[in-house]
Each structure stands twice: as structure tokens, then as C-alpha cells.
Amino acid sequence: MKKSIVTLKPQYMNEFQCIGNACSDTCCSGWKVNIDKQTYKKYKKIKDREVATKVANYIKKENTLSTDNVASIQTNEGACVFLHDGLCEIQLKYGEEYLSKTCLTYPRVFNVVDQQVELSANMSCPETARLALLNQELMQFDVAEEILDVRHIIKQKIETKQxxxxxxxxxxxxxxxxxxxxxxxxxxxxxxxxxxxxxxxxxxxxxxxxxxxxxxxxxxxxxxxxxxxxxxxxxxxxxxxxxxxxxxxxxxxxxxxxxxxxxxxxxxxxxxxxxxxxxxxxxxxxxxxxxxxxxxxxxxxxxxxxxxxxxxxxxxxxxxxxxxxxxxxxxxxxxxxxxxxxxxxxxxxxxxxxxxxxxxxxxxxxxxxxxxxxxxxxxxxxxxxxxxxxxxxxxxxxxxxx
Ligand code: SF4
Known part of the structure; x- marks a missing residue:
């Protein structure tokens, strides 16, 4: 579900768009990808034989109490098994709503200060790194309305009155x-x-x-x-x-x-x-x-x-x-x-x-x-x-x- 949310963000996030298979890296190679509870349930119901086999063989339950991390995708020689030519098979076949919270959020980082959502990004994504680091002016921040998926992971919350x-x-x-x-x-x-x-x-x-x-x-x-x-x-x-x-x-x-x-x-x-x-x-x-x-x-x-x-x-x-x-x-x-x-x-x-x-x-x-x-x-x-x-x-x- 998407919602309009007022967000504080560095200006480079106004320009960010994933460049897909033109990217010199991938979101997930070399990393363990966490799967949240809702997504895990959806994946277990997938009927497509090829995808269902990968789910059975490569998605393993985690021993954790966190609902954002009930399972993880085991990588194949360092790469996610659903990645083909730089594109995610799950997203291509089933759309964004089938992405796990981790995949949906990356490379974005969300925090909440009091009620204010803050959005920025990791520099491990080539596109955010290019936009953020090559700006010769001082990094500036905007407050603007943003249409955001409510499933994004919030990394940290702080209350200034605490x-x-x-x-x-x-x-x-x-x-x-x-x-x-x-x-x-x-x-x-x-x-x-x-x-x-x-x-x-x-x-x-x-x-x-x-x-x-x-x-x-x-x-x-x-x-x-x-x-x-x-x-x-x-x-x-x-x-x-x-x-x-x-x-x-x-x-x-x-x-x-x-x-x-x-x-x-x-x-x-x-x-x-x-x-x-x-x-x-x-x-x-x-x-x-x-x-x-x-x-x-x-x-x-x-x-x-x-x-x-x-x-x-x-x-x-x-x-x-x-x-x-x-x-x-x-x-x-x-x-x-x-x-x-x-x-x-x-x-x-x-x-x-x-x-x-x-x-x-x-x-x-x-x-x-x-x-x-x-x-x-x-x-x-x-x-x-x-x-x-x-x-x-x-x-x-x-x-x-x-
Ligand atoms: S690393 Fe960044 S540009 Fe590359 S595929 Fe992921 S989100 Fe897109």
C-alpha cells in the first residue's frame, strides 16, 4: 500500500531512480537478503515451478523473533538466485508488491525523528553514490511530500522529548x-x-x-x-x-x-x-x-x-x-x-x-x-x-x- 508522506531528504534523493540492468553493480550480490514474514508466506504460495523450486531450495528459515527477518535467501556463488542479467525475477514476474521489505527498501534508508520521516540512501548503490558524491555544491535538504510504500523498513526512530x-x-x-x-x-x-x-x-x-x-x-x-x-x-x-x-x-x-x-x-x-x-x-x-x-x-x-x-x-x-x-x-x-x-x-x-x-x-x-x-x-x-x-x-x- 502506498501513502503520501512528508519527508525530509537530501536533494540527491529527488533525482534517484534505479537504473536497472544499466547498473554496474546489483542490489544484492554478496549479501544475505532478509525475507519478512508476509513476503515469506507469499513466496510459499507461488505456483510457478521454477520459482517455487528456488524458494524451496534457497530460502531458509531463520531462527529469529524479528518479523522482518523470518527467512533469508541463500546466495549462489555470491549472487541472489533470483537475479538474471541484473534484473530481479520476482519483481519481473510478480511486481514490486512481491519484493521483500529489504529489497523494496534498498538502497534507501528511512529514519523517523519525532513524527518526521527522513529518507536518504546507502552509498553502496552506484546511482545514489554518483548523485550524492559528485555534487560540488553543499549537500542540501528538502522537505517534500513523497508517495511511499508503507512496507519500507524504518531503520531508527528517535523522540527528541525522550x-x-x-x-x-x-x-x-x-x-x-x-x-x-x-x-x-x-x-x-x-x-x-x-x-x-x-x-x-x-x-x-x-x-x-x-x-x-x-x-x-x-x-x-x-x-x-x-x-x-x-x-x-x-x-x-x-x-x-x-x-x-x-x-x-x-x-x-x-x-x-x-x-x-x-x-x-x-x-x-x-x-x-x-x-x-x-x-x-x-x-x-x-x-x-x-x-x-x-x-x-x-x-x-x-x-x-x-x-x-x-x-x-x-x-x-x-x-x-x-x-x-x-x-x-x-x-x-x-x-x-x-x-x-x-x-x-x-x-x-x-x-x-x-x-x-x-x-x-x-x-x-x-x-x-x-x-x-x-x-x-x-x-x-x-x-x-x-x-x-x-x-x-x-x-x-x-x-x-x-
Ligand atoms: S544498486 Fe542501485 S541502481 Fe543498481 S540495481 Fe540496485 S537500486 Fe538499482
């Missing part, structure tokens, strides 16, 4: 986006400044004092515009050897990447800096020289790509208000995603001796498809950082500073 912390949602979200879109800083430095802001928030977030939290926003807004902050961040030490040793290990452990394009990028990044060599100083010199030649000029001209990636993350994740994770964990996740994407861009730029906006989008899309959704990757790097003996906030800034 707690003192939640009551500061809009002040914190608006300022976070303001930081990330402040083009007088490099994108890495914006993320460092966001870390300083988050660290301060973490120290007072449990206070039941709304004005104390709002005062932090006001204080940091003034600091953002101060030339002293630019100097303060520029004086932070660069620790390339730490960054390189972490990413060397990460790239070397990513041996079972199923996504072909990301696997190639991973190999290129590994070869770009001679990681096989035991001479750490030589690796570092090669990294700095290569980045200065092929990455820095590119990103100075096209920093909007990384900016848009971060703003989209913050919006669709309800950053700092995500259920089940605290402020440090949220900032940690954002930092890991950003620094890994940056490292892939650097590695490929140096290996191929060039970088283009389209290639950068392709890297981010394949990274999002393969790794961003992988809890094992994020938890590997998170636990590495959480297990260091140094202050976590300082360590994260070390990972970012260039």
Missing part, C-alpha cells in the same frame, strides 16, 4: 553538518575538529543539563570560526608510520573480498607503497611523495566527494543519537570509514598515477558495498583502536592528521 540528550538532537546535528561543510578546513581537519567537539560532548552527555550541552555547541561554533583553531589543528603532529602500519595490516587481512572491483583496488593500494618491503622509512617516503604527487592535487580540487560521503553518513546514521552506541563509538566508526576510504583513494591514485572523480566514486561505492556493511571489518579495526593503551580520542586524531 531525554535531555535527545532534546539537543537538532542543535548537535545541525552543527555537525556545519563543521563537515566548512570548506575553510581540509576534510581531515574538519573531522579532527568534530572529534574535539565529540570529546567535549562525551564528557558532559550524561548530565541532565540541556543548557550545558547547548553551551558546548555555542562554544565550538565560535572556535570553528577562529583563526586560532586553524593554527591549533595545523600544529597537531602527523604520525604516518602509525597510519601506515594499521592500513598495511588491514589491507593484508582483506584477502577474502568478494567484490571484484574492491579486490582490485585493495591489491593496487597494497602495491602502491611497497608494503612487502621491511624498510619502514622507505615505505613512508614513498607514501608521502606519491600522495603529494597524485592524491593531494586531486583532493584539493574535489574535496566535496569526501565531504558529501561524511555528511550522508551523519544524516542517515542519526550520528551521536544512534541507538546502542555511545559518542566515542560513533566517532570511532566515522573515523574508521573515512580514513579507510581516504587510504584506498591514495593507494589507487599512486598506483594508477592519477585519480578522477568518477574513479573516486567507484572506490567509495565498492567499499560501501563490500566493507562498510561488514561488521567484521569495523570490529577488527575498532578493537585494535580500543585495545591501545593511549587515550582513544588522541589515537583517532593521530589516524586522521595529514
Amino acid at each position: 531525554s535531555v540528550w535527545n532534546s539537543c538532537f537538532w542543535e548537535i546535528r545541525t552543527f555537525t553538518i556545519e563543521i563537515l561543510q566548512n570548506r575553510s578546513y581540509s576534510v581531515s581537519d574538519r573531522l579532527i575538529f568534530l572529534g574535539l567537539f565529540c570529546r567535549k560532548l562525551a564528557s558532559i552527555s550524561s548530565s541532565e543539563n540541556r543548557s550545558q550541552i547547548v553551551n558546548v555547541v555555542t562554544e565550538f561554533r565560535m572556535r570553528l570560526d577562529s583563526s586560532d583553531t586553524v593554527k591549533e589543528i595545523s600544529k597537531l603532529p602527523q604520525a604516518y608510520h602509525v597510519q601506515l602500519s594499521i592500513f598495511k595490516e588491514i589491507l593484508q587481512t582483506q584477502t577474502n573480498i568478494h567484490h571484484n572491483r574492491l579486490r582490485n583496488y585493495n591489491n593496487e593500494a597494497l602495491q602502491a607503497f611497497d608494503f612487502e618491503s621491511s624498510d619502514k622509512d622507505a615505505i613512508q617516503s614513498k607514501y608521502i611523495k606519491g600522495c603529494n604527487e597524485y592524491y593531494v592535487p586531486f583532493i584539493n580540487e574535489h574535496s566535496y566527494i569526501l565531504e558529501n560521503y561524511l555528511v550522508n553518513q551523519v544524516f542517515h546514521r542519526l550520528f551521536l543519537f544512534n541507538e546502542g552506541s555511545n559518542i566515542l563509538e560513533e566517532y570511532l566508526r566515522l573515523t574508521i570509514l573515512f580514513s579507510t576510504v581516504r587510504f584506498y583513494l591514495q593507494g589507487v591514485a599512486v598506483f594508477e598515477k592519477k585519480m578522477t572523480p568518477e574513479k573516486a566514486v567507484d572506490i567509495i561505492q565498492s567499499f560501501s558495498k563490500s566493507i562498510e556493511h561488514s561488521s567484521s571489518y569495523l570490529s577488527l579495526l575498532s578493537s585494535k583502536i580500543m585495545n591501545t593503551n593511549v587515550d582513544k580520542w588522541t589515537f583517532l586524531i593521530t589516524l586522521l592528521k595529514q
Whole structure:
């Protein structure tokens, strides 16, 4: 059933339309596709012999209480069994109403803040990645009526009246986006400044004092515009050897990447800096020289790509208000995603001796498809950082500073 719903969304969603078999990827290859209860019942009643056999052989019941996830489609060599030439057999034969909630929703992400529906998208879809990341202007948001299927999955709901912390949602979200879109800083430095802001928030977030939290926003807004902050961040030490040793290990452990394009990028990044060599100083010199030649000029001209990636993350994740994770964990996740994407861009730029906006989008899309959704990757790097003996906030800034 479809309904007209007032929705807050980034403007790139106004243009989004699935491009079907012209797509360079698919919605579902490499992923386990969840089937909700209603859809499972419909599939069990399908009479078509070919489809019914696949349902019997490839859709397995899950042992879960969630009605959105009563079964899942087992993939065949990484691809959904219903996918043919980039098109979904179920949708072609039975229409959209036979898609599971997961398939119907992807690549969209729906949240609800108070009564307001928010719509954005994952960057694992080539078309949303292209529309969102290649926009050179600041990412803007619209409120507009949208005809939506009521079966879409709502990822998160928050009530701003639920707690003192939640009551500061809009002040914190608006300022976070303001930081990330402040083009007088490099994108890495914006993320460092966001870390300083988050660290301060973490120290007072449990206070039941709304004005104390709002005062932090006001204080940091003034600091953002101060030339002293630019100097303060520029004086932070660069620790390339730490960054390189972490990413060397990460790239070397990513041996079972199923996504072909990301696997190639991973190999290129590994070869770009001679990681096989035991001479750490030589690796570092090669990294700095290569980045200065092929990455820095590119990103100075096209920093909007990384900016848009971060703003989209913050919006669709309800950053700092995500259920089940605290402020440090949220900032940690954002930092890991950003620094890994940056490292892939650097590695490929140096290996191929060039970088283009389209290639950068392709890297981010394949990274999002393969790794961003992988809890094992994020938890590997998170636990590495959480297990260091140094202050976590300082360590994260070390990972970012260039
Ligand atoms: S990944 Fe995006 S463009 Fe490609 S088939 Fe899925 S929704 Fe369509």
C-alpha cells in the first residue's frame, strides 16, 4: 500500500531512480537478503515451478523473533538466485508488491525523528553514490511530500522529548553538518575538529543539563570560526608510520573480498607503497611523495566527494543519537570509514598515477558495498583502536592528521 508522506531528504534523493540492468553493480550480490514474514508466506504460495523450486531450495528459515527477518535467501556463488542479467525475477514476474521489505527498501534508508520521516540512501548503490558524491555544491535538504510504500523498513526512530540528550538532537546535528561543510578546513581537519567537539560532548552527555550541552555547541561554533583553531589543528603532529602500519595490516587481512572491483583496488593500494618491503622509512617516503604527487592535487580540487560521503553518513546514521552506541563509538566508526576510504583513494591514485572523480566514486561505492556493511571489518579495526593503551580520542586524531 502506498501513502503520501512528508519527508525530509537530501536533494540527491529527488533525482534517484534505479537504473536497472544499466547498473554496474546489483542490489544484492554478496549479501544475505532478509525475507519478512508476509513476503515469506507469499513466496510459499507461488505456483510457478521454477520459482517455487528456488524458494524451496534457497530460502531458509531463520531462527529469529524479528518479523522482518523470518527467512533469508541463500546466495549462489555470491549472487541472489533470483537475479538474471541484473534484473530481479520476482519483481519481473510478480511486481514490486512481491519484493521483500529489504529489497523494496534498498538502497534507501528511512529514519523517523519525532513524527518526521527522513529518507536518504546507502552509498553502496552506484546511482545514489554518483548523485550524492559528485555534487560540488553543499549537500542540501528538502522537505517534500513523497508517495511511499508503507512496507519500507524504518531503520531508527528517535523522540527528541525522550531525554535531555535527545532534546539537543537538532542543535548537535545541525552543527555537525556545519563543521563537515566548512570548506575553510581540509576534510581531515574538519573531522579532527568534530572529534574535539565529540570529546567535549562525551564528557558532559550524561548530565541532565540541556543548557550545558547547548553551551558546548555555542562554544565550538565560535572556535570553528577562529583563526586560532586553524593554527591549533595545523600544529597537531602527523604520525604516518602509525597510519601506515594499521592500513598495511588491514589491507593484508582483506584477502577474502568478494567484490571484484574492491579486490582490485585493495591489491593496487597494497602495491602502491611497497608494503612487502621491511624498510619502514622507505615505505613512508614513498607514501608521502606519491600522495603529494597524485592524491593531494586531486583532493584539493574535489574535496566535496569526501565531504558529501561524511555528511550522508551523519544524516542517515542519526550520528551521536544512534541507538546502542555511545559518542566515542560513533566517532570511532566515522573515523574508521573515512580514513579507510581516504587510504584506498591514495593507494589507487599512486598506483594508477592519477585519480578522477568518477574513479573516486567507484572506490567509495565498492567499499560501501563490500566493507562498510561488514561488521567484521569495523570490529577488527575498532578493537585494535580500543585495545591501545593511549587515550582513544588522541589515537583517532593521530589516524586522521595529514
Ligand atoms: S544498486 Fe542501485 S541502481 Fe543498481 S540495481 Fe540496485 S537500486 Fe538499482
